[in-house]
Amino acid sequence: CCCCNEVGCKPGADGDDSLYPIAVLIDELRNEDVQLRLNSIKKLSTIALALGVERTRTELLPFLTDTIYDEDEVLLALAEQLGNFTMLVGGPEYVHCLLPPLESLATVEETVVRDKAVESLRKISQEHSPVDLEVHFEPLVKRLASGDWFTSRTSACGLFSVCYPRVSSTVKAEIRQHFRTLCSDDTPMVRRAAASKLGEFAKVLELDYVKSDIISLFTALASDEQDSVRLLAVEACVSIATLLPQEDLESLVMPTLRQAAEDKSWRVRYMVADKFSETFVSLQISLCFNCIHSVLTIWLSDLCLLCPVSEQELVSDTNQHVKSALASVIMGLSTILGKDNTIEHLLPLFLAQLKDECPEVRLNIISNLDCVNEVIGIRQLSQSLLPAIVELAEDAKWRVRLAIIEYMPLLAGQLGVEFFDEKLNTLCMAWLIDHVYAIREAATCNLMKLVEKFGAEWAQNTIVPKVLGMANDPNYLHRMTTLFCINALSEACGQDITTKQMLPVVLKMSNDQVANVRFNVAKSLQKIGPVLDSNALQTEVKPVLEKLATDTDMDVKYFAQEAISDANVEQRLVQQAAFIFPADQTCCSLAGSQDRSEQRNTVVSITACNLMNSRIACTNPSQTVSFPNFFQPDLHAPVHSLFSAATQIEFDQTNE
């Protein structure tokens, strides 16, 4: 092809006019079909490349600037492209050529387009030399800042901070003036934009100007007539506070912050709450402490009122979000305030909230207990905690019960085994016979986590007898729960307890009159098989499974056969492993190991290897490298070597 040759022989030269007439390219950008037009714009860099840097500057960019009226979708793509165009117009020396089209894009109505144009302008501002910044960029910002329609003024707000640090002091003064003007703009849209950039702008200003200019703007915006403006000013508070020396905070920031915390609009109060911990870190604690109690009281009333009052199902996301933000902020404060203050000021609040009529509020407090625990220890709370937990545990809504179950392991860990045995154990067992399956399931899982925490011995003494006792319950659902518990607990309890205590019960249940129980016996045996020693497997489990495989119920039959074949597959795979990797000693010894659980790991990894091998065989060799990484975190070191062996073999094969 001649075009390729052309390029090949004249590297570095600009594109050839005869090959890529601008008219043809521009036709593409004008195509009647929006989708095609959009595609062309997305490949604008290709077109620029074909034209070469000079013609991109003199022909393409003027065209783009003049014909900016298009669908927003196309404009968005254009705004994004132009941010990466510096090299295509000839490097930083010529980057200012990109300003005219981006300036027009920064004035369009559609927010996403405008934002993207501003983003691109911010990006290329960094590529301007200080001189170009003053000659080309800053005048553009000024034009935007004094534009007729609000859109251009909104865009200007985002550009001040990128040019301020690199211009002369006269120009700096002008920029500050423009920003001030926009903060008191006639339209709330512009004031919102200015307020949202206040923090960012403050960061690039000299400290004196932060004190003289920014603080007054901050105060003005924080008392704007529209709450949408006020709350954005509050957001800026965090960055402003970090810039000021401690001694100025009380006089310059706190009055406004206090006022915002008591704003009549809940949106503003919410923003203060949301930003509270962040601000606190930067403010001196003693300064804020005076106001904290009153503020928290207001928030607490919000907290209750933001909850839906009626008997609705789970609350919607927004409210949940608002509330958890507030709750976690209050809980998070304890780490900042320290032990004594927490006990004096926060503890009463927690206790009040633990009695809140809305279960979600109580849950939020309980779910954030770890913060308090770090500071004052959970014992301080335990007396009030218990009634709250008991009440939640018996809540009429099962989702609430579910939520509290999920916190049980955490609570158990923090309250310790004694307290747990004394107060909470009965609750955990009661959930096992809840009438909602999800609760029983969660309760089972909870027991497993508790055993992981407190150990097998504790399990043997406290929960295993109770769980096994349920095997004789007249209700078949309870009997099945025993099986589910055994499934969950066997691994954590270990081989001894499983074989000696659990297995006999499971085997006995294979004679249950309800088919559901019987097929769950088959499933359980399959599940706990790996924990048992091979002797028990052969002499006790296998005969029972074989018997179940001839059951009259077809489901029982099915699951029994599943369990049997699963055991067989395992064995076959172990043999195979030894066959596939005869050279790898680790692997062979693992496969021959008497320890069932280690064997199982090998089997799993070998299965994985086989799976991979088949994949590797049909893919590009250069991609194989990434596959083993996928499995690595889960596997033991010996298995890693197995993997590398597997991949190596495949590599060799493909290379041949």
Added chain:
Amino acid sequence: MSIRAMSSAATTSPSVDKVDGFSRKSVRKAKQKRSQSSSQFRSQGKPIELTPLPLLKDVPAPEQPELFLKKLQQCCTVFDFMDTLSDLKMKEYKRSTLNELVDYVTVSRGYLTEQAYPEVVKMVSHNIFRTLPPSDSNEFDPEEDEPTLEASWPHLQLVYEFFIRFLESQEFQPSIAKKYIDQKFVLQLLELFDSEDPRERDYLKTVLHRIYGKFLGLRAFIRKQINNIFLRFVYETEHFNGVAELLEILGSIINGFALPLKAEHKQFLVKVLIPLHTVRSLSLFHAQLAYCIVQFLEKDPTLTEPVIRGLLKFWPKTCSQKEVMFLGELEEILDVIEPTQFVKIQEPLFKQISRCVSSPHFQVAERALYYWNNEYIMSLIEENSSVILPIMFASLYRISKEHWNPAIVALVYNVLKAFMEMNSTLFDELTATYKSDRQREKKKEKEREELWKKLEDLELKRGLRSDGIIPT
């Protein structure tokens, strides 16, 4: 034995029936309570005590204005309606007082002293101005979800009722009231239009309409603030419950615009009303919006071109339901279009209509094809058939052979027949060249593809070189 029988047979211990997983025992209310919300947040605490006052009609006429003021002051007290049990007696007392006030301003004469104005505005402000509560559902969809109703409505409704009677009263003097009903008051009033409660928005509509009518000095300000609300709605939040109500008021405002239209009004049309079409929830206020647009065009036909171009720019790409609405609005516009204006926009317009006609969504195609049942539109098409027929022909011809929906195919046949009768020479010509035209298009398409392929090759080469993979 079935499991069901088993488990019921096994019901012996008392805890068992609680566990029966098969009966749906979970307590669930048949119907959820209607959601209510209120932003009168801070009124909890001590119970509220109001000293009962005598009825206005029971005191001599000279003492009535004084008592009227006292009652207004009492009604400034705001109660917490989320707590249904608190202050029951006092709530009832305030309700009856408000009722009395409503009657009083309707029938009495001579009660409106100059001192009464600030007290009325204060009472109204205390009751109605509040930050609206957060919506109950995250993504409140007015079409699907039940609105959250204002809990304090028993009082709020009477306050609104009272305020409207006050504004409509024969004794009402805007020259005095304007000191109290000012820009700040109007701004807060406008913010309330976001209320989720349709009853409240309905009252607000009447209130704002009266204020607009009586306070000439506030008119420009009201229009500007509505502008801001709409712009925020379109470009920032897409959430505002009172758009339809505000548009309804604007419809009557536009109706009263003097000619020639001011630049401000034209800007409002092009920069605010047209972009309102882009909002996702268009269906909730489309009727009111289309009414406003048509009002503008009836005032000043020269605005037709920017309006239609605007609609074409924002034509829905993926939402067929909105596309049908656009087609409906366009027909309303075409109903009042002047032939001279029609000529200016017919090309882009019919390119779009031709796309709609060939839409695979039959409702869209059908809506577009209905244009040919409109006599006035037909007459416009006939006059300009030499331009429109070539634009439409290819789509129509193709659909007549390919569309999946027989009703559409039938409609298209009618349209083709109409065109044939209109301009048979051109029709025959287009039929004859249809094939070659398609081939030319295909060839062009191929050329495009080749061009891009070449461009991509070039990019690849350059890209590789700049990465240092091919040495230069």
